[in-house]
Amino acid sequence: MAGVYVHFPFCATRCIYCDFYARVGKDWKPYIEALLTELSERKDFLKGVPPTTLYFGGGTPSLLPAGELARVADAVRTTFGVSDFEEFTLEVNPDDVTAERAAAWRSMGAGRVSVGVQSFCDTHLRWMHRRHTAAEAVTAVETLRRAGFDNLSLDLIFGFTELSDDDWAASIAAALALRPEHISCYQMMGRLADSDEDRCRRQYALLQERLSAAGYRQYEVSNYALPGYESRHNSAYWAREPYLGLGAGAHSFDGDRLRCWNTPDIDAYAASRPGGEERLSDREVLEEKLMLSLRTVRGLDLSSLTDPELGSVKKATLEELSRAGKLIVEGSRIRIPEGELFVSDWIISRLFPEHTA
Ligand code: SF4
Known part of the structure; x- marks a missing residue:
């Protein structure tokens, strides 16, 4: 969609x-x-x-x-x-x-x-x-x-x-x-x-x-x-589907790696529509998948990740968070329990590839 x-x-x-x-x-x-x-x-x-x-x-x-x-x-x-x-x-x-x-x-x-x-x-x-x-x-x-x-x-x-x-x-x-x-x-x-x-x-x-x-x-x-x-x-x-954002300050996403935006300035927008874009690296794509999906109560299906992405998710941290009750593992799906959603950003950041304990 x-x-x-x-x-x-x-x-x-x-x-x-x-x-x-x-x-x-x-x-x-x-x-x-x-x-x-x-x-x-x-x-x-x-x-x-x-x-x-x-x-x-x-x-x-x-x-x-x-x-x-x-x-x-x-x-x-x-x-x-x-x-x-x-x-x-x-x-x-x-x-x-x-x-x-x-x-x-x-x-x-x-x-x-x-x-x-x-x-x-x-x-x-x-x-x-x-x-x-x-x-x-x-x-x-x-x-x-x-x-x-x-x-x-x-x-x-x-x-x-x-x-x-x-x-x-x-x-x-x-x-x-x-x-x-x-x-x-x-x-x-x-x-x-x-x-x-x-x-x-x-x-x-x-x-x-x-x-x-x-x-x-x-x-x-x-x-x-x-x-x-x-x-x-x-x-x-949150599912990283594509969207077109129109207007000053609006962001767009192609559903893959391209994120672009219009500069937040009404006059500049009306005159020449300046903006910028970035292509996400492999690591940024994985971080987005973790950040966006784990904010939802459905969580993330690990089987939807590519092999290199799956290899970058820290298994030890995953197990540690699961033991601490901060993550629920159900088959291939992981999610944050509702009682811990208040600190979801912290939990998710622990799973980021570059995080060191
Ligand atoms: S300043 Fe405008 S956009 Fe911001 S909360 Fe108030 S009404 Fe909404």
Whole structure:
């Protein structure tokens, strides 16, 4: 399978924790034209494989007029000769959701909406510089439901200094009360992150426990879904399927060794689309396979590795991690137990070829 990602790097204001490339403004007209040009110039990147998923991310795609978004979606369909997608996701911010826009998003073919809620505590939302309240997030979800969206994902953030365990439990409960089909929870990183590792680990475990009890299945370090609602687009990233990324700062992957990107600069993108590319070495390919697959609860099938790759996986470390309960070995498949996913990066890095104990 293959996917198309389109980046819309515009925001109404900046949130204090965000590192995504985006800028405040509404000067999107030349940008949309540049997107359509890039689409037509790079249509062969997927080597004839028609995309089955489309993802509009940002930034804040919901800030743009629905007609502009529909133009881009239609152009992707026409360019690849597909009538529709198995999954078409649109990222929205709660303050952009109105009945009219929701209806227009449905009409352009979006079937899945990812809502940037982040928290159900107004104090924390203000601290993050979010533009909505908890009540507005609830209203946004209700509006999307009334428009017919039956595949909603909510984003939440944990692991910041202001967040107590009780606050976190309340936000989880508020999210569950809305019964979204999918929930993504990210740990805050960088200068605003909570340095209390024990509290972060507790909050991660609380999330796993509450979501599991409510019928959600964790399928990746940060992602939970009701059965059948796992994100196909993101799952394809972790399976190293090819995708074409369009827009300033967007990355593309050919499904083998080529990773390329557009420079994150709207003006430069519109003018000449600068960017870069790299061809992964054997070692980098193996590290990617380990890093991406072991973040999922399915883990990695060792029999899918080439002989040289398999030879580079440290058997002694594998056995050591298995004995320590950090890895589960089931036939040829290895995976990280759910109780250890919080430290998955550390576990995976131990398996990297160059790691020395
Ligand atoms: S709206 Fe989203 S992309 Fe924009 S600054 Fe906030 S978190 Fe970042």
